[in-house]
Amino acid sequence: MPPINLPDTSGQRHDLDGSPATVIVFTCNHCPYALAWHERIADAARDYADRGVRFLCINPNDGERYPADSYEAMQRRVATEDWPMPYLHDADQSVARAYEAQTTPDLFVADSQGRLAYRGAPDSSHSDPSQNAAWLRAALDALLDGRAPDPAETEPVGCSVKWLA
Amino acid sequence: MPLVELLWWDGCPSHPEALADLQAALGELGLDPQAVKVVEVANEQEAERHGFIGSPTIRVDGRDVLPPEQDQPAGLTCRVYRLRDGRYSPTPDPQDLRTALARAISERT
Numbered sequence: 001m002p003p004i005n006l007p008d009t010s011g012q013r014h015d016l017d018g019s020p021a022t023v024i025v026f027t028c029n030h031c032p033y034a035l036a037w038h039e040r041i042a043d044a045a046r047d048y049a050d051r052g053v054r055f056l057c058i059n060p061n062d063g064e065r066y067p068a069d070s071y072e073a074m075q076r077r078v079a080t081e082d083w084p085m086p087y088l089h090d091a092d093q094s095v096a097r098a099y100e101a102q103t104t105p106d107l108f109v110a111d112s113q114g115r116l117a118y119r120g121a122p123d124s125s126h127s128d129p130s131q132n133a134a135w136l137r138a139a140l141d142a143l144l145d146g147r148a149p150d151p152a153e154t155e156p157v158g159c160s161v162k163w164l165a
Numbered sequence: 166m167p168l169v170e171l172l173w174w175d176g177c178p179s180h181p182e183a184l185a186d187l188q189a190a191l192g193e194l195g196l197d198p199q200a201v202k203v204v205e206v207a208n209e210q211e212a213e214r215h216g217f218i219g220s221p222t223i224r225v226d227g228r229d230v231l232p233p234e235q236d237q238p239a240g241l242t243c244r245v246y247r248l249r250d251g252r253y254s255p256t257p258d259p260q261d262l263r264t265a266l267a268r269a270i271s272e273r274t
Contacts, residue, residue: 009196032179032245066242127254159243160176 001110002098006058008086009075016114017143020052021143023136024108025085026101026161028061029077030068033158034104036126040133041105044122045084048140055085060096061104061162069162096161103158109149117143120154167225167273169266170202174212174220177243179255183221186256190263194270208254214241219244221256230256 004013004024016022025041027034045055063070071089078087090096099108109118118139123131139149171187173180180203188198200227206217218237221244231246248258257265 030245031243032253032255033243035245036255065240121189129252157178 001108001114001116002095004056004058004088004095006088006090006095007049008088011072012086014056014086014088016110017054019100020112021048021054021140022110022114023053023055023112023140024099025055026059026060026096026099026104026106026108028056028059028066028069028104028159028162029073030066031159032150033126036134037122037133037158038122040129040131041107041136042082042084042124044140045057047132047137047155049084049139049142051140052071053140054146056088057083057085058088058090058095059104060090060093060095060101062164063091066162067081089152093161093164101161103156103160105158106156106161109136109143111143118149118152120151121157121163126157166196166200167270168202168227169196169200170204170224170227171213171223172204172206172217172220172224174206174210174217174241174243176241177220177255179243180221183256184221186259187223187266189265190259192227193263196270206241209241210267212241213249215239218242221263223257227267230265230269231261249253 007013016087059069059074061069111117122133122136125131142149171184192198206212216239219242246254246257248254
C-alpha cells in the first residue's frame, strides 16, 4: 500500500510501521456517513488495540471549501471527543489520491507487510449500530488468524472526497 | 397540493432513501407521493441560486421543513441530520419528517 507520513492534530507524524494490522480510515468532520460510523470504528480501535492493530484516521477533504474539515476544526474535534486513534491531516490530498479514496468513510486494512487485505465499508449499514463494524472486524479477525479476509472488498459508502479545485 | 421539493446533489448517496421517506410521509398525510418535485443541484452556481445548504433538502412551498438551528452557507455538501435517539444521519428522522410536513402543510391552509 502507498506510504503514509502525515501529521496528527498535535503535529506528530505517523506512518505505516509494520504493526500486525493497520486500519486506514479516510474520514472527515462534516459528512453524516462518517459521523454515523465513527463510534463503531472507534470501538473497534479500542477492542483491537491489545492485539497490536493500529488505526489511522485521515481527513482528506479540502478545508478551504469545507471549513468544518480544516486542520483547526480537526484539532477542536479531537480536543472535545474521546479518540482512541490519531486523526491525520492530508492537506495536499496526496495520500488520498495514492489510495484512490472515494468516500468518507473509506477503509483500507493493511497486513504487517503493508499489503492490502481489505478495502471498503465498516459494515453493511450506516444506520444500524448493531452492525458494529462487522466487515472490518471480520477482516481483522481473519488477518490476525493468518487467513485472507472474505470478502476482501466491499463498496465504500459515504460522502464523496472533497478534492482540491 | 403544496409544492413539495426534494433538492439533492450526487455527492451524497442519501437522496433515494430521502425520497422514499418523503413519499411515504406524504402518503400517510393523504397527499400524492408522486407529486414530489425532485431537483438536482449540479454545481456551486446552482447551489447559490437555490440557496441549497446540502443534500437532501426538503421544502414545502419553498420553505425548508427541517431548517438547521444555525444559518448555513449555500454549497455542495451533505446535510447532517439527527435522529430522535441522537444518532447522526444523512436523512431526516422519518417521524420528524412527517411532523414537519404536517406542520408546514397546516400552516399553509
